[in-house]
Amino acid sequence: MKNKLLIILARLNIFYPNFLGLKYVKYAFFLKKVRFNNFNPFPLLSKTVIKSATSMLFYKDYSKFNINNIKDFESSIPFINKSIVMNSINEFTSPSLLKIKYDKGTTGGTSGKPLQLIMPKDRYIVEFNTFFSIWNEYGWNGHLRGVIRNKLLNKDKTFIVNPLTKEVIFDGFRTDDIYYESIYQSLKSLKISFIQAYPSSAYQFSLFLSKYNKDVRFIRAFLCSSEGVTKLQKELITGELGIPICEVYGLSEKLIIGGPCKGNEAFHIEPTYGYFELINEDGLNIKNPGEVGEMVGTSFHNDLMPLIRYKTGDFAEYVGNYCSSCNRHLTLIKNIQGRWELNKIFLSDGTYVTTTALNLHSDLYKFIDGLQYIQRQKGELDIYIIKSPNYTIDEEKQFKFHFNKVFNQKCKYQIIYTDKIEKETNGKFLPLKQLILKENNSC
Protein backbone atom coordinates (compact mmCIF):
# COMPACT_ATOMS: atom_id res chain seq x y z
CA MET A 1 0.00 0.00 0.00
CA LYS A 2 2.76 2.37 1.00
CA ASN A 3 4.66 1.55 -2.19
CA LYS A 4 1.56 2.17 -4.29
CA LEU A 5 1.23 5.66 -2.87
CA LEU A 6 4.92 6.38 -3.36
CA ILE A 7 4.71 5.22 -6.98
CA ILE A 8 1.83 7.66 -7.54
CA LEU A 9 3.88 10.44 -5.96
CA ALA A 10 6.89 9.52 -8.11
CA ARG A 11 4.74 9.66 -11.23
CA LEU A 12 3.30 13.01 -10.18
CA ASN A 13 6.80 14.37 -9.67
CA ILE A 14 7.17 16.34 -12.87
CA PHE A 15 10.09 18.37 -11.59
CA TYR A 16 12.69 15.63 -11.66
CA PRO A 17 15.02 15.96 -13.49
CA ASN A 18 13.89 19.03 -15.41
CA PHE A 19 13.62 21.44 -12.56
CA LEU A 20 16.14 21.11 -9.77
CA GLY A 21 16.51 24.82 -9.16
CA LEU A 22 17.21 27.82 -11.35
CA LYS A 23 20.94 27.15 -11.58
CA TYR A 24 20.12 23.65 -12.78
CA VAL A 25 17.84 24.93 -15.51
CA LYS A 26 20.40 27.53 -16.56
CA TYR A 27 23.07 24.84 -16.91
CA ALA A 28 20.67 22.63 -18.86
CA PHE A 29 20.18 25.50 -21.34
CA PHE A 30 23.93 25.96 -21.59
CA LEU A 31 24.39 22.24 -22.37
CA LYS A 32 21.71 22.35 -25.05
CA LYS A 33 23.26 25.44 -26.60
CA VAL A 34 26.76 23.99 -26.92
CA ARG A 35 25.69 20.45 -27.77
CA PHE A 36 26.12 20.65 -31.52
CA ASN A 37 28.78 23.32 -31.59
CA ASN A 38 32.48 22.80 -31.54
CA PHE A 39 32.76 23.69 -27.85
CA ASN A 40 35.81 25.75 -26.95
CA PRO A 41 37.10 24.51 -23.59
CA PHE A 42 39.87 27.07 -23.26
CA PRO A 43 38.05 29.75 -21.20
CA LEU A 44 37.11 27.16 -18.53
CA LEU A 45 40.55 25.59 -18.63
CA SER A 46 42.29 28.91 -18.26
CA LYS A 47 39.97 29.87 -15.40
CA THR A 48 40.83 26.64 -13.54
CA VAL A 49 44.57 27.22 -13.89
CA ILE A 50 44.49 30.90 -12.91
CA LYS A 51 42.20 30.36 -9.96
CA SER A 52 44.13 27.33 -8.68
CA ALA A 53 47.46 29.18 -8.94
CA THR A 54 46.17 31.89 -6.64
CA SER A 55 44.29 29.75 -4.16
CA MET A 56 46.03 26.35 -3.86
CA LEU A 57 49.45 25.83 -2.40
CA PHE A 58 50.31 23.01 -4.77
CA TYR A 59 49.63 25.13 -7.86
CA LYS A 60 51.27 28.34 -6.60
CA ASP A 61 54.00 28.19 -9.24
CA TYR A 62 51.51 27.68 -12.06
CA SER A 63 51.17 31.45 -12.45
CA LYS A 64 54.58 31.40 -14.15
CA PHE A 65 53.11 29.45 -17.06
CA ASN A 66 51.91 31.78 -19.73
CA ILE A 67 48.79 29.95 -20.89
CA ASN A 68 47.20 31.68 -23.85
CA ASN A 69 45.77 28.68 -25.63
CA ILE A 70 45.30 24.92 -25.41
CA LYS A 71 48.68 24.30 -26.97
CA ASP A 72 50.40 26.28 -24.19
CA PHE A 73 48.47 24.29 -21.63
CA GLU A 74 49.40 20.94 -23.11
CA SER A 75 53.04 21.80 -23.59
CA SER A 76 53.80 23.38 -20.23
CA ILE A 77 51.57 22.12 -17.42
CA PRO A 78 52.97 19.03 -15.65
CA PHE A 79 50.98 15.88 -14.98
CA ILE A 80 49.87 14.82 -11.54
CA ASN A 81 48.46 11.49 -10.33
CA LYS A 82 46.76 9.92 -7.37
CA SER A 83 49.89 9.36 -5.30
CA ILE A 84 51.09 12.96 -5.82
CA VAL A 85 47.73 14.23 -4.63
CA MET A 86 47.67 11.82 -1.69
CA ASN A 87 51.14 12.80 -0.57
CA SER A 88 50.33 16.50 -0.54
CA ILE A 89 46.61 16.35 0.15
CA ASN A 90 46.52 19.59 2.17
CA GLU A 91 48.09 21.55 -0.66
CA PHE A 92 45.28 20.49 -2.97
CA THR A 93 42.39 21.87 -1.00
CA SER A 94 41.19 25.44 -0.81
CA PRO A 95 42.01 27.31 2.42
CA SER A 96 38.49 28.72 2.32
CA LEU A 97 37.20 25.21 2.94
CA LEU A 98 36.64 25.83 6.61
CA LYS A 99 34.07 28.49 5.91
CA ILE A 100 31.92 26.76 3.33
CA LYS A 101 29.85 23.65 3.00
CA TYR A 102 31.13 20.86 0.81
CA ASP A 103 30.63 17.19 0.04
CA LYS A 104 33.18 14.48 0.56
CA GLY A 105 33.84 11.48 -1.61
CA THR A 106 36.54 8.92 -2.27
CA THR A 107 37.98 7.14 -5.26
CA GLY A 108 36.92 3.53 -5.83
CA GLY A 109 38.10 1.00 -3.29
CA THR A 110 39.31 -1.63 -5.76
CA SER A 111 42.53 0.19 -6.62
CA GLY A 112 44.46 0.41 -3.39
CA LYS A 113 44.10 3.12 -0.79
CA PRO A 114 41.25 5.48 -1.71
CA LEU A 115 41.83 9.17 -2.23
CA GLN A 116 39.72 11.62 -0.27
CA LEU A 117 37.87 14.02 -2.58
CA ILE A 118 36.15 17.30 -1.87
CA MET A 119 33.38 18.74 -4.02
CA PRO A 120 31.15 21.81 -3.93
CA LYS A 121 27.63 21.22 -2.59
CA ASP A 122 26.06 22.30 -5.90
CA ARG A 123 28.02 19.66 -7.82
CA TYR A 124 24.76 17.94 -8.75
CA ILE A 125 23.97 20.74 -11.22
CA VAL A 126 26.75 19.65 -13.57
CA GLU A 127 26.63 16.02 -12.55
CA PHE A 128 22.94 15.30 -13.09
CA ASN A 129 22.62 17.52 -16.12
CA THR A 130 25.48 15.78 -17.90
CA PHE A 131 24.46 12.28 -16.86
CA PHE A 132 20.86 12.84 -17.88
CA SER A 133 21.85 14.33 -21.24
CA ILE A 134 23.56 10.99 -21.98
CA TRP A 135 20.55 8.93 -20.85
CA ASN A 136 18.37 11.23 -22.91
CA GLU A 137 20.06 9.82 -26.04
CA TYR A 138 18.25 6.58 -25.21
CA GLY A 139 14.91 8.26 -24.69
CA TRP A 140 15.01 8.67 -20.92
CA ASN A 141 13.48 11.93 -19.83
CA GLY A 142 12.42 11.65 -16.23
CA HIS A 143 10.74 8.26 -16.63
CA LEU A 144 10.33 6.15 -13.54
CA ARG A 145 13.33 3.84 -13.49
CA GLY A 146 14.15 0.51 -11.93
CA VAL A 147 17.45 0.35 -10.05
CA ILE A 148 19.44 -2.85 -9.49
CA ARG A 149 22.72 -1.81 -7.92
CA ASN A 150 24.08 -2.09 -4.40
CA LYS A 151 20.96 -1.84 -2.24
CA LEU A 152 20.34 -4.53 0.32
CA LEU A 153 16.67 -4.81 1.26
CA ASN A 154 14.80 -6.69 3.94
CA LYS A 155 13.76 -10.10 2.67
CA ASP A 156 10.06 -9.21 2.89
CA LYS A 157 10.45 -6.28 0.50
CA THR A 158 10.57 -6.59 -3.29
CA PHE A 159 11.47 -2.96 -3.77
CA ILE A 160 11.45 0.47 -2.19
CA VAL A 161 10.46 3.71 -3.90
CA ASN A 162 12.13 7.09 -3.90
CA PRO A 163 9.48 9.48 -5.25
CA LEU A 164 11.94 12.41 -5.38
CA THR A 165 14.43 10.71 -7.69
CA LYS A 166 11.73 8.57 -9.34
CA GLU A 167 13.56 5.34 -8.53
CA VAL A 168 12.08 1.92 -7.88
CA ILE A 169 14.99 0.29 -6.09
CA PHE A 170 15.44 -3.48 -6.04
CA ASP A 171 17.81 -5.62 -3.99
CA GLY A 172 21.13 -5.81 -5.84
CA PHE A 173 22.33 -8.85 -3.93
CA ARG A 174 19.45 -11.30 -4.36
CA THR A 175 19.86 -13.23 -7.58
CA ASP A 176 17.52 -16.21 -7.25
CA ASP A 177 14.88 -16.91 -9.89
CA ILE A 178 11.98 -16.30 -7.51
CA TYR A 179 13.20 -12.81 -6.70
CA TYR A 180 14.01 -12.08 -10.35
CA GLU A 181 10.46 -13.12 -11.27
CA SER A 182 9.13 -10.52 -8.83
CA ILE A 183 11.46 -7.87 -10.26
CA TYR A 184 10.24 -8.74 -13.76
CA GLN A 185 6.57 -8.65 -12.78
CA SER A 186 7.05 -5.35 -10.93
CA LEU A 187 8.82 -3.72 -13.88
CA LYS A 188 6.17 -4.95 -16.27
CA SER A 189 3.13 -3.98 -14.24
CA LEU A 190 4.58 -0.57 -13.35
CA LYS A 191 5.56 -0.07 -17.01
CA ILE A 192 9.17 0.68 -16.11
CA SER A 193 11.20 0.64 -19.28
CA PHE A 194 14.57 1.96 -18.08
CA ILE A 195 16.70 -0.07 -15.68
CA GLN A 196 19.68 1.50 -14.00
CA ALA A 197 22.08 -1.27 -13.05
CA TYR A 198 25.64 -2.37 -12.59
CA PRO A 199 26.55 -4.25 -15.77
CA SER A 200 26.99 -7.41 -13.68
CA SER A 201 23.48 -6.99 -12.21
CA ALA A 202 22.01 -6.31 -15.66
CA TYR A 203 23.74 -9.46 -16.91
CA GLN A 204 22.58 -11.63 -14.05
CA PHE A 205 19.01 -10.45 -14.50
CA SER A 206 19.28 -10.94 -18.27
CA LEU A 207 20.34 -14.56 -17.76
CA PHE A 208 17.01 -15.03 -16.01
CA LEU A 209 15.12 -13.19 -18.79
CA SER A 210 16.77 -15.39 -21.39
CA LYS A 211 16.32 -18.66 -19.46
CA TYR A 212 12.57 -18.15 -19.14
CA ASN A 213 12.18 -16.60 -22.56
CA LYS A 214 10.59 -13.47 -21.13
CA ASP A 215 9.03 -10.78 -23.25
CA VAL A 216 11.51 -7.91 -22.93
CA ARG A 217 10.12 -5.59 -25.57
CA PHE A 218 9.02 -3.08 -22.94
CA ILE A 219 12.61 -2.62 -21.69
CA ARG A 220 14.09 0.30 -23.61
CA ALA A 221 17.57 0.30 -22.11
CA PHE A 222 19.85 -0.72 -19.30
CA LEU A 223 21.53 2.40 -17.95
CA CYS A 224 24.89 1.12 -16.81
CA SER A 225 27.82 2.69 -15.00
CA SER A 226 30.40 2.06 -12.24
CA GLU A 227 31.82 -1.06 -13.92
CA GLY A 228 32.88 -1.66 -17.51
CA VAL A 229 30.53 -3.79 -19.63
CA THR A 230 32.30 -7.00 -20.64
CA LYS A 231 31.96 -8.72 -23.99
CA LEU A 232 30.15 -11.63 -22.32
CA GLN A 233 27.57 -9.23 -20.87
CA LYS A 234 27.06 -7.37 -24.14
CA GLU A 235 26.63 -10.58 -26.15
CA LEU A 236 23.70 -11.63 -24.00
CA ILE A 237 22.01 -8.31 -23.22
CA THR A 238 22.22 -6.63 -26.59
CA GLY A 239 23.21 -9.48 -28.90
CA GLU A 240 20.67 -12.06 -27.75
CA LEU A 241 17.94 -10.10 -25.94
CA GLY A 242 18.18 -6.98 -28.10
CA ILE A 243 18.20 -4.58 -25.14
CA PRO A 244 20.42 -1.52 -25.68
CA ILE A 245 23.01 -0.71 -23.02
CA CYS A 246 23.72 2.93 -22.29
CA GLU A 247 27.15 2.52 -20.72
CA VAL A 248 28.42 5.63 -18.99
CA TYR A 249 32.06 5.95 -18.02
CA GLY A 250 32.76 8.25 -15.12
CA LEU A 251 35.35 8.66 -12.41
CA SER A 252 34.92 9.45 -8.74
CA GLU A 253 37.38 12.29 -9.35
CA LYS A 254 34.67 13.89 -11.54
CA LEU A 255 36.97 14.89 -14.37
CA ILE A 256 35.76 12.76 -17.26
CA ILE A 257 32.38 11.47 -18.28
CA GLY A 258 31.27 9.81 -21.49
CA GLY A 259 28.60 7.58 -22.91
CA PRO A 260 27.38 6.27 -26.24
CA CYS A 261 24.78 7.68 -28.58
CA LYS A 262 22.10 5.58 -30.26
CA GLY A 263 24.13 5.03 -33.42
CA ASN A 264 27.65 4.78 -32.04
CA GLU A 265 28.71 2.83 -28.98
CA ALA A 266 32.06 4.64 -28.60
CA PHE A 267 32.29 6.79 -25.48
CA HIS A 268 31.47 10.39 -26.35
CA ILE A 269 33.59 12.38 -23.89
CA GLU A 270 31.47 15.33 -22.76
CA PRO A 271 33.63 18.41 -23.39
CA THR A 272 31.85 20.66 -20.88
CA TYR A 273 32.42 18.37 -17.90
CA GLY A 274 36.22 18.55 -17.66
CA TYR A 275 39.17 18.84 -19.98
CA PHE A 276 40.03 15.48 -21.47
CA GLU A 277 43.33 14.30 -22.89
CA LEU A 278 44.54 10.92 -24.03
CA ILE A 279 48.31 10.75 -23.76
CA ASN A 280 50.95 8.34 -24.97
CA GLU A 281 53.98 7.13 -22.99
CA ASP A 282 55.86 10.32 -23.86
CA GLY A 283 53.09 12.48 -22.43
CA LEU A 284 51.99 13.67 -25.86
CA ASN A 285 48.38 13.93 -26.94
CA ILE A 286 47.09 11.09 -29.08
CA LYS A 287 45.26 12.14 -32.23
CA ASN A 288 45.46 8.96 -34.32
CA PRO A 289 42.57 6.47 -34.35
CA GLY A 290 43.61 3.10 -33.00
CA GLU A 291 46.28 4.45 -30.65
CA VAL A 292 45.96 3.56 -26.98
CA GLY A 293 46.86 5.93 -24.18
CA GLU A 294 46.19 7.03 -20.63
CA MET A 295 43.20 9.20 -19.85
CA VAL A 296 44.03 12.53 -18.26
CA GLY A 297 41.50 14.97 -16.86
CA THR A 298 41.32 18.55 -15.59
CA SER A 299 38.51 19.89 -13.38
CA PHE A 300 36.16 22.50 -14.78
CA HIS A 301 33.68 22.59 -11.93
CA ASN A 302 35.52 22.17 -8.66
CA ASP A 303 37.04 25.25 -7.03
CA LEU A 304 37.55 23.45 -3.74
CA MET A 305 39.85 20.68 -4.93
CA PRO A 306 40.74 21.24 -8.57
CA LEU A 307 42.85 18.59 -10.28
CA ILE A 308 44.92 19.74 -13.24
CA ARG A 309 46.26 17.24 -15.79
CA TYR A 310 45.45 14.35 -13.46
CA LYS A 311 46.53 10.97 -14.84
CA THR A 312 43.65 8.66 -14.05
CA GLY A 313 45.40 5.32 -14.46
CA ASP A 314 42.66 4.32 -16.92
CA PHE A 315 43.55 3.63 -20.53
CA ALA A 316 41.53 3.81 -23.74
CA GLU A 317 41.75 3.68 -27.51
CA TYR A 318 41.31 6.87 -29.54
CA VAL A 319 38.48 6.69 -32.09
CA GLY A 320 38.12 10.25 -33.41
CA ASN A 321 36.81 13.75 -32.72
CA TYR A 322 33.49 13.72 -34.53
CA CYS A 323 30.45 11.43 -34.42
CA SER A 324 28.55 11.40 -37.69
CA SER A 325 25.71 9.54 -36.04
CA CYS A 326 24.73 12.28 -33.56
CA ASN A 327 26.57 15.04 -35.40
CA ARG A 328 28.60 16.13 -32.39
CA HIS A 329 32.18 17.38 -32.27
CA LEU A 330 33.81 15.72 -29.29
CA THR A 331 36.42 13.12 -28.47
CA LEU A 332 35.40 9.51 -29.05
CA ILE A 333 37.19 6.64 -27.34
CA LYS A 334 36.61 2.92 -26.87
CA ASN A 335 38.02 -0.14 -25.08
CA ILE A 336 38.46 1.57 -21.72
CA GLN A 337 40.74 -0.38 -19.42
CA GLY A 338 40.07 0.46 -15.79
CA ARG A 339 43.04 0.95 -13.49
CA TRP A 340 45.67 -0.48 -15.78
CA GLU A 341 47.69 -2.42 -13.23
CA LEU A 342 44.63 -4.33 -12.11
CA ASN A 343 43.88 -5.56 -15.61
CA LYS A 344 47.14 -7.38 -16.07
CA ILE A 345 47.66 -11.11 -15.76
CA PHE A 346 51.32 -11.73 -14.97
CA LEU A 347 53.07 -14.53 -16.79
CA SER A 348 55.94 -16.72 -15.58
CA ASP A 349 58.55 -14.89 -17.69
CA GLY A 350 57.78 -11.48 -16.16
CA THR A 351 55.61 -10.29 -19.05
CA TYR A 352 51.84 -9.92 -18.89
CA VAL A 353 48.65 -10.10 -20.92
CA THR A 354 45.63 -7.88 -20.33
CA THR A 355 42.10 -9.12 -19.88
CA THR A 356 41.24 -7.56 -23.24
CA ALA A 357 43.77 -9.84 -24.88
CA LEU A 358 41.95 -12.80 -23.33
CA ASN A 359 38.71 -11.92 -25.11
CA LEU A 360 37.05 -15.05 -26.40
CA HIS A 361 35.49 -15.53 -29.78
CA SER A 362 31.89 -14.29 -29.61
CA ASP A 363 30.40 -17.75 -30.25
CA LEU A 364 31.99 -19.15 -27.10
CA TYR A 365 30.12 -16.72 -24.86
CA LYS A 366 26.87 -18.46 -25.77
CA PHE A 367 27.97 -21.52 -23.83
CA ILE A 368 28.72 -19.86 -20.51
CA ASP A 369 26.72 -17.94 -17.91
CA GLY A 370 29.62 -16.34 -16.08
CA LEU A 371 33.38 -15.91 -16.17
CA GLN A 372 35.97 -14.57 -13.77
CA TYR A 373 39.74 -14.73 -13.62
CA ILE A 374 41.57 -14.85 -10.29
CA GLN A 375 45.34 -14.53 -10.09
CA ARG A 376 47.04 -15.35 -6.81
CA GLN A 377 50.56 -16.13 -8.04
CA LYS A 378 52.61 -14.90 -10.96
CA GLY A 379 52.39 -17.36 -13.87
CA GLU A 380 49.25 -19.01 -12.51
CA LEU A 381 45.59 -18.29 -13.13
CA ASP A 382 42.28 -19.68 -11.94
CA ILE A 383 39.52 -19.37 -14.52
CA TYR A 384 36.07 -19.63 -12.97
CA ILE A 385 33.31 -20.54 -15.39
CA ILE A 386 29.59 -20.94 -14.91
CA LYS A 387 28.46 -23.43 -17.56
CA SER A 388 25.24 -22.85 -19.44
CA PRO A 389 23.08 -25.96 -20.07
CA ASN A 390 24.45 -26.40 -23.62
CA TYR A 391 28.10 -26.47 -22.51
CA THR A 392 29.80 -29.73 -23.50
CA ILE A 393 33.28 -31.23 -23.60
CA ASP A 394 33.69 -29.67 -27.06
CA GLU A 395 33.41 -26.18 -25.60
CA GLU A 396 35.89 -27.06 -22.88
CA LYS A 397 38.30 -28.09 -25.63
CA GLN A 398 37.75 -24.77 -27.40
CA PHE A 399 38.36 -22.82 -24.19
CA LYS A 400 41.58 -24.73 -23.57
CA PHE A 401 42.67 -24.20 -27.16
CA HIS A 402 42.07 -20.47 -26.76
CA PHE A 403 43.91 -20.11 -23.46
CA ASN A 404 46.83 -22.30 -24.59
CA LYS A 405 47.25 -20.03 -27.57
CA VAL A 406 47.12 -16.77 -25.57
CA PHE A 407 49.36 -17.92 -22.72
CA ASN A 408 51.85 -19.81 -24.87
CA GLN A 409 52.98 -22.00 -21.94
CA LYS A 410 53.79 -18.98 -19.80
CA CYS A 411 50.85 -19.37 -17.46
CA LYS A 412 49.65 -22.46 -15.62
CA TYR A 413 45.90 -22.10 -15.63
CA GLN A 414 43.06 -24.22 -14.36
CA ILE A 415 39.41 -24.04 -15.32
CA ILE A 416 37.17 -24.27 -12.27
CA TYR A 417 33.46 -24.80 -12.80
CA THR A 418 31.25 -23.02 -10.35
CA ASP A 419 27.58 -22.18 -9.81
CA LYS A 420 28.11 -18.66 -8.58
CA ILE A 421 30.64 -15.87 -8.88
CA GLU A 422 30.80 -13.71 -5.81
CA LYS A 423 30.64 -9.95 -6.10
CA GLU A 424 32.79 -7.61 -4.05
CA THR A 425 31.43 -6.31 -0.76
CA ASN A 426 30.43 -3.05 -2.48
CA GLY A 427 28.18 -5.04 -4.83
CA LYS A 428 30.48 -4.69 -7.83
CA PHE A 429 31.84 -7.42 -10.03
CA LEU A 430 35.50 -7.69 -11.02
CA PRO A 431 36.21 -9.59 -14.27
CA LEU A 432 39.76 -10.13 -12.99
CA LYS A 433 40.58 -10.38 -9.32
CA GLN A 434 44.25 -9.50 -9.26
CA LEU A 435 45.40 -10.55 -5.81
CA ILE A 436 49.15 -10.17 -6.42
CA LEU A 437 48.90 -6.39 -6.55
CA LYS A 438 46.11 -6.01 -4.05
CA GLU A 439 48.42 -5.66 -1.04
CA ASN A 440 50.91 -3.10 -2.24
CA ASN A 441 49.14 -1.41 -5.13
CA SER A 442 48.88 2.33 -4.73
CA CYS A 443 48.10 3.44 -8.27
Ligand SMILES: [Zn+2]
Ligand atom coordinates in the same frame (compact mmCIF):
# COMPACT_ATOMS: atom_id res chain seq x y z
ZN1 LIG B 1 27.28 10.01 -31.52
